[in-house]
Amino acid sequence: MTTRRVLIALTGAVLVTSGLTACGGSGDSAGGAGTTINVLIGANTIYPEQQRQWFSDVSARFAKENSGSTIKFETFASANDELTRIQTSVLSGQGPDVYALGTTFTPTAYATGAFQTLSADDWTKIGGREKFVPADLGISGPDAQHEAGIPFASRPFVMAYNKDMLAAAGIDKPANSWDGLLAQAKKTTGAGKYGLAIGYADGFDPWKFVWAMSVQAGNPLVDGKTATLSDPRTMTAYKTYLGWLATDKVVDPAAVAWKNAQAVAAFGEGKAAFLPMVSASSRPALDKSSVAGKYAYALMPTIPPGATAVPAGGKPAASILSGDNLVVAKYSKHKDLALALVKQLTSADSQEAYYKLLGELPTNAEAAATLKNDPVLAPIVDSASKSVGTPFTGGWSQIQLALVNVVVQSIPDLSAGKVDDGKLNGLVRKAQADAQGALDKAK
Incomplete structure (x- = not known):
């Protein structure tokens, strides 16, 4: 069905x-x-x-x-x-x-x-x-x-980080902006290790990154009875998230097929400096891994891509x-x-x-x-x-799936190490139409 x-x-x-x-x-x-x-x-x-x-x-x-x-x-x-x-x-x-x-x-x-x-x-x-x-x-x-x-x-979601890898790169604490995190991820990428561990194929996590960056930038994705997925701020969120692997090269290329469990495992093996979008449920696994005693949790960035502070109308959302x-x-x-x-x-x-x-x-x-x-x-x-909190509407589950589907449909290009702006725009327009349809039916 x-x-x-x-x-x-x-x-x-x-x-x-x-x-x-x-x-x-x-x-x-x-x-x-x-x-x-x-x-x-x-x-x-x-x-x-x-x-x-x-x-x-x-x-x-x-x-x-x-x-x-x-x-x-x-x-x-x-x-x-x-x-x-x-x-x-x-x-x-x-x-x-x-x-x-x-x-x-x-x-x-x-x-x-x-x-x-x-x-x-x-x-x-x-x-x-x-x-x-x-x-x-x-x-x-x-x-x-x-x-x-x-x-x-x-x-509630946070970000785990490898204290030893950050210290070796001269980083005293995780950044509070997404641009700052990318800069730190670049500093900690090299010699077979990467700045970020991300599960691009996970069925639950991708939309949360896009939602966070959008809300922080001032786009709530749902404004009353209107979906706003096609807002430029959400397009920036997608480009940022997909770009970590495709253009910034701070994520292991294999992560295109990873679920959350594989991202946690990679971080636990000391192969990544940061593990964003995890909860306390990661602790039992990490405490039995090679990074036991060498990792800590921090808030995820609350300043959206392209900004140095939360803009007017934005919310410093640390998590859904x-x-x-x-x-x-x-x-x-x-x-x-x-x-x-x-x-x-x-x-x-x-x-x-x-x-x-x-x-x-x-x-x-x-x-x-x-x-x-x-x-x-x-x-x-x-x-x-x-x-x-995400919007309390009966249409939200379908909006959530529409957000994830943009990433799912981007996997072929991501596997080839690129983000095609034209295709991405088309996928987001389709997600916008599906989201608006869900809101209309939920009235």
Whole structure:
């Protein structure tokens, strides 16, 4: 199914929500042996074994606390897969009971009307709204009275850097502008090592670079009901991002095929000075790598390309408001049991265990407080406070995919070591049309 057909079906799903309850059945069956909760969550490509261990641990505890009820975990591998799974379940009125969605996909899920808008009683069943870090509730719904997303993992983005490589190049600290970072990347490129480790083929990360540079320059990408992807400031963002490999030569040419896991691995092997757009989830891997004790985190640049300060109208966005939210399907026949699972997953001890195993920061306020004095995490906490939310519109998921598709379609030229301005302009115009179409359908 094409992404356009997915979008048409998904945005049209709001009109058939009234039929979903009938499809899923009313009432809430009791838990116990023979009762299964289905959970959809993103596949962790950096720590697949640890994620499998977490599945097992969560299932064992859930069965013990809920009379033998079981959990079946399913995973999605990309943002496109994530959107398709939402669409399929919305149209069929059946599927996972609980979804762990990226925060930027929460508006799309909310717009369908197919997921539980949390009542005061629902919040009580999961332990209370007040148990969460307030900032993590920032993209749970359009306002505090209409929320579907329950904060599960916090993932503000930062940049890791190799302290030894910077010192050898005479660099005292990472730059706070993208132009400055490029200059530092050039200084640290050579002898088989590169300034930047970037996963150009990753299904999630490329759009975040373009979004950050655009917002910092004063283009929010969505202005009310109007998409602004074709703005020259966004074109500059694409040229900057693609140019690191194609023209600046500060990225390993092999990175054209890298996902985030390969970029993290390259940095961990000491082959790159900077690793931008990573979260605390990179820490377990880096602490077991050859750069253990030799790396640190810093804010990503907040000054856009071509500027020495944030321009008027720009926002010094250090990160998107990022992480995962849990949502419960309205069609679920086991809503109370689903909420019991959400309560377990967002408890302080469960969140601490998730952080230790997979490096995802807690959204539970009690668990988050235990990490506040960790100096390694200080830049990540700072990034969280300087994060900016993406637009809360049902069309955002399709806009996000349109942004990524520009990079996907640029891979052939990138592999040849070039950026064709004419082709890039055409790709961005197509992304603009798709984004505007998504906003129009989401009205």
